[in-house]
Amino acid sequence: MTETSPARPANTGVRQTRPRTEGWTQKKDAEGRPLLQFASPKRGKPPVHLADMTPPERVEKVKELGLPGFRAKQLSTHYFTHYTSDPAEMTDLPAAQREELVAGMLPPLLTEVRQLKTDRGDTIKFLWRLHDGALVESVLMRYPGRITLCVSSQAGCGMNCPFCATGQAGLTRNMSTAEIIEQIVRANRLIAEGGLGGKKSDDHSMERVSNIVFMGMGEPLANYKRVMDAVRIMVADQPNGLGMSARGITVSTVGLVPAIRKLSDEGIPVTFALSLHAPDDHLRDELIPVNSKWKVDEALDAAREYYEKTGRRVSIEYALIKDMNDHGWRADLLAEKLNERGRGWVHVNPIPLNPTPESVWTASTREVTNEFVRRLNDAGIPTTLRDTRGKEIDGACGQLVATTEDEAAAAQLG
Numbered sequence: 001m002t003e004t005s006p007a008r009p010a011n012t013g014v015r016q017t018r019p020r021t022e023g024w025t026q027k028k029d030a031e032g033r034p035l036l037q038f039a040s041p042k043r044g045k046p047p048v049h050l051a052d053m054t055p056p057e058r059v060e061k062v063k064e065l066g067l068p069g070f071r072a073k074q075l076s077t078h079y080f081t082h083y084t085s086d087p088a089e090m091t092d093l094p095a096a097q098r099e100e101l102v103a104g105m106l107p108p109l110l111t112e113v114r115q116l117k118t119d120r121g122d123t124i125k126f127l128w129r130l131h132d133g134a135l136v137e138s139v140l141m142r143y144p145g146r147i148t149l150c151v152s153s154q155a156g157c158g159m160n161c162p163f164c165a166t167g168q169a170g171l172t173r174n175m176s177t178a179e180i181i182e183q184i185v186r187a188n189r190l191i192a193e194g195g196l197g198g199k200k201s202d203d204h205s206m207e208r209v210s211n212i213v214f215m216g217m218g219e220p221l222a223n224y225k226r227v228m229d230a231v232r233i234m235v236a237d238q239p240n241g242l243g244m245s246a247r248g249i250t251v252s253t254v255g256l257v258p259a260i261r262k263l264s265d266e267g268i269p270v271t272f273a274l275s276l277h278a279p280d281d282h283l284r285d286e287l288i289p290v291n292s293k294w295k296v297d298e299a300l301d302a303a304r305e306y307y308e309k310t311g312r313r314v315s316i317e318y319a320l321i322k323d324m325n326d327h328g329w330r331a332d333l334l335a336e337k338l339n340e341r342g343r344g345w346v347h348v349n350p351i352p353l354n355p356t357p358e359s360v361w362t363a364s365t366r367e368v369t370n371e372f373v374r375r376l377n378d379a380g381i382p383t384t385l386r387d388t389r390g391k392e393i394d395g396a397c398g399q400l401v402a403t404t405e406d407e408a409a410a411a412q413l414g
Contacts, residue, residue, distance in 0.1 A: 017323040019286040022359055024168045027160060034289035037158025038222055040174040046131045047107035049178035050079060051233055055240050058105070065104045067097060075105055077239035083189040109182045121197030126186070130155065130179060134172045136217050138183045140190070140209070142197050143387075146248075148211040151183045153227050154218025159254050160289045163321065163353065163361045166217045174223040180230040184209055184242060211248040215273075220251055221259035227251065231268060246270050252317065254288050255299035264302075264309040272306045273315040273349075274299060278325045279334040287325065300337055307345040316348045317386075320364040320372060331372045335379035348376055351386040 027035040050058055058076065059069035071093065078090050085106040087098040110128040113135070117124050122142040129135055134155035141148045157164070158171035188208045190196060199207070212234060214220040220227045231249060233241040252273040253260060263272065276299070278284035284291040291299075303314045316338070320326045338346050350373060352363035364372070369385065376383040 014327050014329075015323045016327075017321075017360055019162050019283075019324065020360060021162050022361070026162055026168075027170060033292060034160045034162075035158075035170075036160060036289055036293070037171040040154075040223070041171065043134075043173045044132050046109055046176045046179060049107055049109060049176070049182075050075060050105045051178035051181040052176060052229075061105060062101070065097075065101055067094070067101060071101065072105075073239060075101065079106060079185065080240070080242055081238050083185050083192060109176075109179050110186060112186070119197070124190070124196065126183075128183070130175070132173075136175065136179075138187070138216050140187045140196060142199070144200065144203055145205045146210045147191065147196070147205070147208065148213060149184055149187050149209045150213045150216045151180060152216035152218055153180055153214055153220045153223050153230075157218050158222060159219045161254065161287065163287065163319070171218075171222075174226060175218070177226045177229040177233070180226065181233055181242070184212065184234070210244070211250075212244070213250045213252070213273075215250070215252050219254060219256070221253040221256040221263070224259050224262065228263075228266060228268075231270060235268065247312075250315070254290050255294050256290065257294040257298050257302045260299070260302040260306060264306045269310050269312050271312060271315060272303065272310075273317050274303045275317040275319075276300075276334075277317070277319050277321075279330055279337055283325060283330075296337070300341060304341040304345060313344070314346045316346055318348060318350045319353045320350050320369055321353045322362045322364045322368070324360075326364040326368050326372055328371055328375055331375035332379070335376050335381050338381055339379065343380060346381065348381055348383040349386045350376075350383065 029035045050061075053061060055072070055076075058072040062072040062075070063069050074092055075090070078084050082089070084090070085102065085108070087093070087102040090098055090102070093101060109131065111130075113127040113129050115124050115126055119141075124140045126138050126140070127135060128137070136152040136155050138152055139150040141150070152175065154174050155172035156169050157167045159167055160170070161167045191207050191209070199205075214227065231246070231251070234244045234249060235241065235246045237243050246269045248271075250271040250273050251263065252275055254275045260272070260274075263270075275288070276284070276296070277287050279296060281291060281295050284296055294302075303316075306312070307314050316334075318325075318334070334348070338348075350369065352369055353361060354363070363369075373383050373385055
């Protein structure tokens with residue numbers, strides 16, 4: 001399929017706002033194109049943690065530390081089931097060797113800098129400092145019947161999308177498998193201690209994270225191996241992992257086509273989400289710089305292939321930006337492209353962009369949003385306007401970024 005659509009149809013009278021950076025300078029390559037960072041910068045590696053190892057590797061490591069191999073299962077139970085790294089709570093381990101075992105297997109990975117809460121305590125944003133001083137965020141959200149954690153997979157992001165706060169600072173480094181998992185374990189610990197907003201009387205869901213969305217800092221498929229190793233631990237039965245359902249895990253991407261195809265062959269039925277944001281290459285080249293490598297049709301073909309191989313319906317994420325990508329003709333073009341690839345394979349999740357005062361980047365109006373959704377639904381594309389959580393604490397989609405205020409707070413920890 002080829003891209004034939006112009007920037008906008010002639011004589012429609014619609015306003016077309018062009019993307020531009022505001023308050024920061026977009027990194028460019030030698031030819032003046034937005035710089036894409038796929039490789040992680042070289043930095044000191046985090047300490048190796050139990051969650052970086054396979055179960056057999058955990059047994060061997062425990063033996064290296066001078067204890068019998070069965071202690072690895074006990075340690076895994078404490079970490080993945082009781083959500084603790086505190087040796088004082090591990091009374092089934094030998095007191096004389098407990099501290100050394102925990103230090104060797106469960107080294108500290110995330111230092112909590114602070115929490116910010118909103119939605120009457122049902123949404124919490126965590127700011128974490130990694131071992132090398134890098135800062136990342138994750139967002140915990142209680143919904144009726146489920147608890148969702150938005151996790152980071154990289155410190156920063158190298159995809160350089162101009163409307164996303166995370167991408168403005170570039171990529172600091174990939175996160176390790178264990179650093180990804182630790183976000184979930186720490187969130188589960190907080191829930192177990194009653195730190196998340198009140199549960200409704202008719203809500204019979206489990207009091208732990210049930211859903212994961214890789215929509216925090218970073219491009220998950222640019223850190224492919226560590227993200228997939230983390231997913232395997234999420235779905236592994238306790239005590240070897242977190243015992244989660246793969247169907248409750250969403251892996252998103254801005255369109256790294258080779259990695260999407262690789263994900264299709266993993267045999268793990270996660271939900272796949274493509275952050276599209278424009279159905280035409282003319283605009284998407286500017287909104288999503290990786291579109292210069294893999295065009296809209298290539299990304300959609302790979303997404304359709306994911307559905308064909310896994311049977312899992314694909315999600316299309318679409319941030320609605322006023323006068324930029326929210327035109328009715330773009331809804332029609334999106335529906336046309338999706339329907340060309342069949343029916344029943346995709347679901348569209350529009351979300352009004354989290355607005356910035358006085359900025360070209362602001363949310364579509366309610367009327368325009370409703371019209372965009374209506375056109376998709378009328379074309380037979382299942383479409384649901386996504387709930388926005390955490391705007392008040394800069395915890396919503398596209399808002400996660402380490403600010404100078406965050407850096408100052410982290411520095412006070414010493």
